[in-house]
Amino acid sequence: MADLLSLAEAQSRVLERVAALPSEPLSIWEAAGRVLAEDALATVDLPPFPSSAMDGFAVRAADTPGRLPVVARIAAGVPAPRSLAAGEAMEIATGGVVPDGADAVVPVEYVVENDNNVEIAKAAAGDHVRPRGGDVGAGEVVVERGARLGAAQLGALAASGLDTIAVARRPRVAILSTGTELRRPGERLGPGEVYEANGLLLTTSLAASGAQVELLPAVPDDESAHRAALEHGLEADVLVTSGGVSVGPHDLVRRILGELGVEEVFWRVAVKPGKPVAFGVRGTTLVFGLPGNPVSSLVAAELFVRPALLALQGATTPGPVFREGRLGAAVRRSTQRDELVRARTRASDDGIVLEPVTGQESHMIVRAAAAAALVLVPRGEGELAAGERVRYLLLA
Ligand code: AMP
Ligand code: MG
Numbered sequence: 001m002a003d004l005l006s007l008a009e010a011q012s013r014v015l016e017r018v019a020a021l022p023s024e025p026l027s028i029w030e031a032a033g034r035v036l037a038e039d040a041l042a043t044v045d046l047p048p049f050p051s052s053a054m055d056g057f058a059v060r061a062a063d064t065p066g067r068l069p070v071v072a073r074i075a076a077g078v079p080a081p082r083s084l085a086a087g088e089a090m091e092i093a094t095g096g097v098v099p100d101g102a103d104a105v106v107p108v109e110y111v112v113e114n115d116n117n118v119e120i121a122k123a124a125a126g127d128h129v130r131p132r133g134g135d136v137g138a139g140e141v142v143v144e145r146g147a148r149l150g151a152a153q154l155g156a157l158a159a160s161g162l163d164t165i166a167v168a169r170r171p172r173v174a175i176l177s178t179g180t181e182l183r184r185p186g187e188r189l190g191p192g193e194v195y196e197a198n199g200l201l202l203t204t205s206l207a208a209s210g211a212q213v214e215l216l217p218a219v220p221d222d223e224s225a226h227r228a229a230l231e232h233g234l235e236a237d238v239l240v241t242s243g244g245v246s247v248g249p250h251d252l253v254r255r256i257l258g259e260l261g262v263e264e265v266f267w268r269v270a271v272k273p274g275k276p277v278a279f280g281v282r283g284t285t286l287v288f289g290l291p292g293n294p295v296s297s298l299v300a301a302e303l304f305v306r307p308a309l310l311a312l313q314g315a316t317t318p319g320p321v322f323r324e325g326r327l328g329a330a331v332r333r334s335t336q337r338d339e340l341v342r343a344r345t346r347a348s349d350d351g352i353v354l355e356p357v358t359g360q361e362s363h364m365i366v367r368a369a370a371a372a373a374l375v376l377v378p379r380g381e382g383e384l385a386a387g388e389r390v391r392y393l394l395l396a
Pocket of ligand 2: 178179180221292
């Protein structure tokens with residue numbers, strides 16, 4: 001199988017064909033999971049004023065240790081009443097404005113207060129004072145373009161006073177399952193029929209990478225049904241099909257895509273499962289023909305489609321992101337193909353241990369559903385021993 005494209009080569013051929021989608025302004029409240037199209041710049045210094053990191057007393061370090069009169073009490077959210085003079089203390093809440101003249105806060109736990117006076121041990125200048133702009137300065141970068149917005153990034157944008165940001169448009173993705181044998185879950189199976197799993201599987205996987213999915217009704221292995229559905233799907237930014245890309249007489253997807261003007265970039269990759277995966281382009285539309293076995297579709301979506309979706313959105317690191325762990329059991333290697341082995345994960349003193357699930361065949365979606373990871377087992381002779389270092393992808 002010297003003719004098979006390597007996994008790495010196939011992944012780079014996909015990314016070569018991606019051109020970033022245009023950007024649009026968006027409210028931060030709608031932006032979870034989106035990718036920033038421009039650096040987001042702080043509207044204010046953060047913190048916006050020197051603020052107290054503790055509930056305690058604002059003082060001049062030079063006045064400590066000592067017994068100081070408490071001349072004011074400062075809550076969060078109000079201006080300091082006046083400057084602090086030499087020999088004075090002001091009670092202050094966490095987040096309160098440290099008054100001019102004060103250079104340290106002594107936590108309340110270290111203070112004895114009586115008769116409106118505080119007994120204070122030695123403090124150093126800067127203790128428990130958060131300087132203005134210590135996190136970020138006004139006009140500086142809060143989150144860089146190409147970053148995907150999760151909880152911390154959105155929190156940072158909000159804290160920095162941004163309410164609208166520029167993000168890449170979400171890719172419109174059409175998903176089409178092919179196969180005469182497919183029935184909708186909930187219907188009754190006739191002879192030779194199976195339930196259609198890939199539509200929902202792919203919708204879920206790709207939506208998690210920012211896709212705006214249109215799930216088309218599954219089509220039978222019939223030329224005119226294929227042609228109409230594929231033609232419609234090609235209007236999207238990305239068309240993802242499942243089934244019908246192997247070498248059987250009813251595998252129609254590649255031929256009809258070709259008739260519809262899709263240039264095939266590659267077909268068949270040295271990967272297991274997922275070998276018959278096809279990739280092509282028509283204009284700016286990317287077309288992925290995934291094999292029909294549900295685990296093949298799942299794996300191919302992780303390896304090829306999700307990275308393409310993030311790249312379309314301008315992500316700096318489109319992935320897939322491999323982590324490092326150790327095998328919990330020996331695994332036979334395939335001589336011809338890199339294999340993505342479905343595994344459970346377990347934490348140990350020595351990091352993550354990956355336990356392959358029983359049932360590694362590509363139709364065994366129920367076995368795969370017990371797995372949290374795809375372990376990359378590079379092609380080669382023999383086996384990888386238990387305890388061997390491996391790379392793996394986390395399944396969402
Ligand atoms: P194919 O890639 O069309 O040759 O299909 C390979 C295997 O996957 C066959 O056993 C199909 O019945 C099965 N299959 C194809 N598409 C789906 C689907 N959407 N849901 C569940 N099984 C499928
Ligand atoms: Mg089929």
